[in-house]
Amino acid sequence: MHNVKRGPQSQAAIQARKERERSKISEYLALTEDVISRKKASDWSQEAFDQTQHLLQLNPEFYTIWNYRRNIMLNGIFPRSTPEEINNLLANELVMTTTALKAHPKVYWIWNHRRWCLENVPDGPAVDDQPSLQWRKANWDRELAVVEKMLDADARNFQAWNYRRYVLASLPVQRPETSDLAYTTRKISASFSNFSAWHQRSKVYSSLWNAGQLDPYLMPTKEFELVHNALYTDPDDQSAWIYHRWLIGSGDNMEQLQQEVAVIEELLGEQPDSKWCMDSLVYYNRLILEKHRPGSEELRQRCLDLLQELANIDSPRKLRYQEIGGC
Amino acid sequence: MENEFDVIVLGTGLSESISAAALARAGLKVAHIDPNAYYGADEATLTLDELCQWADTHTSSNFTLERESQSIQYQVQYRSPDILPHSKQYSLSLSPSVIPSVGPFISSLVSSGVARYGSFKLLGPVSLYHDGQFTSVPQNKESIFQDRTIPLIEKRRLMRFLMFASGDFENSPELQGKENIPFDEFLRQSFSLGENIAQVVIFALAYCNFSGESTLMALHRVRSCLRSTGRYGSSPFLVGYYGGSGEIAQGFCRSAAVNGGVYILGRRISNIVINEPLSPGDHDQESSYRYSVELDDFPDPLRSSCLLSSPSHVPDYLRLHATRIPTSDNCSPSASHHRVLAMARCIVIVDGAVSLPRLNGSDDVPHSEGESDSLLVVFPPGSLNHGSMISSVHVLTAGPGTMSAPTGKSIVHLSMPLYERGGSSKDLLDPYLAAMLSTSSPSAKPLFQLFYMQYFPSTDGGGRAGVTSDFCVSPALQPDIPQSADHAAQHAERSFWHVMQSVRPGLSLEKEQGIWTNVDIGNIGDEDPEW
Numbered sequence: 001m002h003n004v005k006r007g008p009q010s011q012a013a014i015q016a017r018k019e020r021e022r023s024k025i026s027e028y029l030a031l032t033e034d035v036i037s038r039k040k041a042s043d044w045s046q047e048a049f050d051q052t053q054h055l056l057q058l059n060p061e062f063y064t065i066w067n068y069r070r071n072i073m074l075n076g077i078f079p080r081s082t083p084e085e086i087n088n089l090l091a092n093e094l095v096m097t098t099t100a101l102k103a104h105p106k107v108y109w110i111w112n113h114r115r116w117c118l119e120n121v122p123d124g125p126a127v128d129d130q131p132s133l134q135w136r137k138a139n140w141d142r143e144l145a146v147v148e149k150m151l152d153a154d155a156r157n158f159q160a161w162n163y164r165r166y167v168l169a170s171l172p173v174q175r176p177e178t179s180d181l182a183y184t185t186r187k188i189s190a191s192f193s194n195f196s197a198w199h200q201r202s203k204v205y206s207s208l209w210n211a212g213q214l215d216p217y218l219m220p221t222k223e224f225e226l227v228h229n230a231l232y233t234d235p236d237d238q239s240a241w242i243y244h245r246w247l248i249g250s251g252d253n254m255e256q257l258q259q260e261v262a263v264i265e266e267l268l269g270e271q272p273d274s275k276w277c278m279d280s281l282v283y284y285n286r287l288i289l290e291k292h293r294p295g296s297e298e299l300r301q302r303c304l305d306l307l308q309e310l311a312n313i314d315s316p317r318k319l320r321y322q323e324i325g326g327c
Numbered sequence: 328m329e330n331e332f333d334v335i336v337l338g339t340g341l342s343e344s345i346s347a348a349a350l351a352r353a354g355l356k357v358a359h360i361d362p363n364a365y366y367g368a369d370e371a372t373l374t375l376d377e378l379c380q381w382a383d384t385h386t387s388s389n390f391t392l393e394r395e396s397q398s399i400q401y402q403v404q405y406r407s408p409d410i411l412p413h414s415k416q417y418s419l420s421l422s423p424s425v426i427p428s429v430g431p432f433i434s435s436l437v438s439s440g441v442a443r444y445g446s447f448k449l450l451g452p453v454s455l456y457h458d459g460q461f462t463s464v465p466q467n468k469e470s471i472f473q474d475r476t477i478p479l480i481e482k483r484r485l486m487r488f489l490m491f492a493s494g495d496f497e498n499s500p501e502l503q504g505k506e507n508i509p510f511d512e513f514l515r516q517s518f519s520l521g522e523n524i525a526q527v528v529i530f531a532l533a534y535c536n537f538s539g540e541s542t543l544m545a546l547h548r549v550r551s552c553l554r555s556t557g558r559y560g561s562s563p564f565l566v567g568y569y570g571g572s573g574e575i576a577q578g579f580c581r582s583a584a585v586n587g588g589v590y591i592l593g594r595r596i597s598n599i600v601i602n603e604p605l606s607p608g609d610h611d612q613e614s615s616y617r618y619s620v621e622l623d624d625f626p627d628p629l630r631s632s633c634l635l636s637s638p639s640h641v642p643d644y645l646r647l648h649a650t651r652i653p654t655s656d657n658c659s660p661s662a663s664h665h666r667v668l669a670m671a672r673c674i675v676i677v678d679g680a681v682s683l684p685r686l687n688g689s690d691d692v693p694h695s696e697g698e699s700d701s702l703l704v705v706f707p708p709g710s711l712n713h714g715s716m717i718s719s720v721h722v723l724t725a726g727p728g729t730m731s732a733p734t735g736k737s738i739v740h741l742s743m744p745l746y747e748r749g750g751s752s753k754d755l756l757d758p759y760l761a762a763m764l765s766t767s768s769p770s771a772k773p774l775f776q777l778f779y780m781q782y783f784p785s786t787d788g789g790g791r792a793g794v795t796s797d798f799c800v801s802p803a804l805q806p807d808i809p810q811s812a813d814h815a816a817q818h819a820e821r822s823f824w825h826v827m828q829s830v831r832p833g834l835s836l837e838k839e840q841g842i843w844t845n846v847d848i849g850n851i852g853d854e855d856p857e858w
Contacts, residue, residue: 189473232479233472233486270483 031055032062039068044076053096060100063109070116083122087135090117094139098146105150111163118143118170133172140171148183155187161196165203177213180204192230195239202246220256223247232267235274244280251287260284275314278306282324331616331630332358332589333830337596338637340368341572341812342801344579345819346635348439349842350826351586358629359583360620364593365573366580368637369399369804370422370815372573375414375775378674381421382406382777392748397646397784397803398639405753405778411676416733418570419674422806423723423740425450425564425571425703428555431816433565436575438843444578448729450564451699454683455531456706457523461683461766464531464705466556466563481524488518488528492546493553506543510535513542530707530719534809536667536744537717538708548810564809566701568729572812591629594622599634599642617797633797633829635822638784641800650796652821654814667805670781671743671752675760677771681724681737684766700726700737703808706759713758718743720759721808737771739763742806753778781806797829 035055038048052069078086097110121139123131144167150160181204187197208214230240251257261284268277285299307325311318333355336347351357365371385401436442454461465471471482496502501517510529514520529535532552533545555563567575600619616630641649704722725731725738732738741756764771801822804815823842
């Protein structure tokens with residue numbers, strides 16, 4: 001650990017430590033051997049199940065054992081259990097993995113195991129003699145709460161954002177996308193330097209657009225307003241610039257392009273050293289040149305001036321600017 | 328002998344209490360005296376009935392302003408006749424203040440362990456009154472981003488200013504030659520800030536009292552405010568439970584007592600005698616204790632080799648003998664020509680809660696930190712019809728959230744700094760009180776009102792300055808809602824070193840260790856011997 005001095009250890013102390021570690025190592029190796037041999041023997045017993053738990057607590061990244069555990073459940077435990085018992089067992093698995101996640105929040109195999117458990121929750125309990133979706137709903141809702149808690153702790157954990165999309169898609173009763181929009185707004189307001197939050201926003205909008213639920217005029221206007229606030233507050237933050245590029249898209253809307261170029265020029269006037277402003281202006285002006293005003297010498301010269309300035313202030317990328325200028 | 332001490336501290340104000348706790352912890356024998364029956368002196372927190380008793384002893388009818396006095400004087404100008412029920416459940420501070428999350432005061436609270444005696448919570452959002460409305464004050468990147476009332480260009484300029492102000496600006500080119508120009512001019516010239524945003528910076532980030540205060544001092548205040556944001560939450564300030572200031576002063580006294588300090592409250596100091604060594608006929612000739620403090624109804628005088636006193640407790644006949652401990656340049660009120668000579672104050676208890684409509688936060692964003700009933704509102708000069716054109720008025724509310732009032736009631740403290748003495752605090756503050764109460768819906772009703780004037784010494788008093796002495800007078804503490812806690816801690820630290828030099832001149836102490844390390848050997852047990 002940083003700043004913690006290591007005291008000079010006597011030979012005896014080093015020896016003692018090695019002894020302790022040696023016994024831990026041999027314990028671990030013995031456990032591993034036991035579990036693997038059971039697996040090879042297709043042992044689906046409760047005892048095998050408990051052994052996998054011990055091993056996974058010591059090493060949650062041992063994915064073979066996670067697989068084995070799932071096989072035990074499928075082949076050994078599920079066939080002799082009622083739906084309710086299965087539900088309880090899976091709920092238990094979720095509790096156990098939540099604890100494991102707190103210590104190891106980014107181990108893929110733990111997340112995988114959770115997915116499998118959630119997907120295998122049986123229909124039930126019976127309501128009016130018909131199996132309902134209540135168990136599933138309860139587990140998925142809780143899952144959404146868990147992942148959102150992780151995002152509260154670290155709003156830029158992109159694995160968690162990805163997982164959240166998976167959970168939203170798997171909910172037995174789908175949530176309206178507008179509520180998701182509100183969630184991204186909250187996360188962006190808390191810290192707009194959050195690429196994942198902007199990204200999620202773009203995905204929500206894409207799906208709303210495809211479903212024909214977006215006002216083609218109002219939505220871009222409001223979104224540009226939002227991203228302008230981010231750009232003006234911190235022109236160095238790249239997540240907002242990337243979202244801006246996504247909003248512009250293919251650049252078919254000339255009016256929009258010109259408006260945005262004007263806004264960015266104004267920002268550049270306020271903050272003349274902003275690399276991102278210059279870079280974006282070059283990009284958008286090139287779009288205009290390509291799609292709407294191919295012969296414009298004025299725009300071409302503006303691009304070249306900006307590229308020259310960029311080569312000066314961002315000399316590590318000098319060659320890139322020179323190359324763009326060349327075409 | 329029981330009545331002999333290393334140092335006697337006069338007055339249990341916040342600064343003196345911190346000093347007493349540090350001195351006791353450093354192993355000195357400390358006696359701490361206050362003629363009042365309560366702790367805290369000018370920073371005391373009183374229950375409602377105690378406040379009414381206090382008010383009765385300071386009413387206009389028995390008041391004459393002593394122009395040369397070094398004490399803070401009070402003149403109560405109006406008091407509601409009736410005392411409310413549950414009067415003991417109100418904790419009313421005579422000098423309400425907030426605690427910056429980063430600063431010498433909170434460091435003292437933590438290092439001394441006194442933080443454990445009390446509870447603290449975050450101050451709610453700071454609001455500024457402008458154009459008839461209360462607006463939230465943007466303190467950081469996120470709140471600037473969310474505030475839709477600030478035009479885009481202003482956001483950029485404000486962010487640039489905040490980045491500048493939170494860094495090391497002392498040698499920056501923008502500041503050279505402009506350290507003493509009025510702050511609003513600086514903001515306009517160097518950062519092109521518009522008038523509205525400049526007002527926010529001057530009065531709700533630098534918390535200036537008057538327009539035209541000088542740039543360098545204001546920048547220091549902005550920086551300490553910005554550096555405090557984010558430590559415990561988005562607000563830069565904490566508030567103490569049970570009325571804050573007096574409760575905390577009492578906490579430091581308790582810490583001193585735990586380390587052997589002796590406390591005597593409620594006895595008037597009848598006489599202080601300086602025993603010159605070798606004076607004939609004095610049967611205490613062998614005693615090296617120079618000072619003898621006699622108290623009313625107290626059998627024997629207390630003796631000590633050193634005295635530390637607040638400016639208010641130095642008897643006139645000893646004024647020239649005492650040594651004023653200087654303040655540092657940053658917080659010296661006499662350094663600027665905007666010396667506050669008086670403060671109009673009022674304490675109002677209202678029925679219900681004082682809530683302010685949040686006007687410029689985004690509607691999509693829930694108020695994630697919960698509604699706080701501790702609010703700070705600033706009325707810049709000229710912002711209110713019938714209000715002051717030169718003074719900035721501060722309003723601090725308190726309620727059941729900090730156990731300062733029973734459920735369903737709130738306390739509103741108003742203060743207006745003044746260049747001149749005289750005037751009626753009720754006339755000056757009524758328009759502000761009305762503006763505060765009319766925004767809550769339903770309108771909060773005032774149940775009890777106390778209006779008074781607080782007068783500060785116009786000079787720093789006589790006496791020698793800067794010489795090592797055994798009779799030290801701590802620097803005067805100017806009330807200032809965001810700053811006085813840190814000033815008190817700074818004054819206390821200086822007082823501590825002066826006293827230590829006088830009482831233990833041979834001891835070499837590392838000043839970097841701060842005033843809370845144990846000088847006496849014996850308390851190193853908490854360190855782990857094995858790394």
